[in-house]
Amino acid sequence: MIEDPSYLVAGFVEIKAACCGLGTLNFEIFCLLIAAYCSNRSDHVFSDLVHPTEAANRISMDHVFDGSLQYTFPVNMKQLVAI
Structure with missing residues (x-):
């Protein structure tokens, strides 16, 4: 998702920084009581x-459940349940 700019169309505004945490891009320390949370988690x-x-x-589960062979090989979950 972070390497494919088409996911910006899926509604993500921030593909690098975490919604909560401390340090550079909120990726150095887990969320603590002193950490700021983003206002809209679905943007991240x-x-x-x-x-x-x-x-x-x-998005990940949609690919696993009903995705193409690019993401699920030899079958996706939908096909596996049908067997």
């Missing part, structure tokens, strides 16, 4: 330094 790919936001997870 990352919630903190290791976790994607719900919006990013939704």
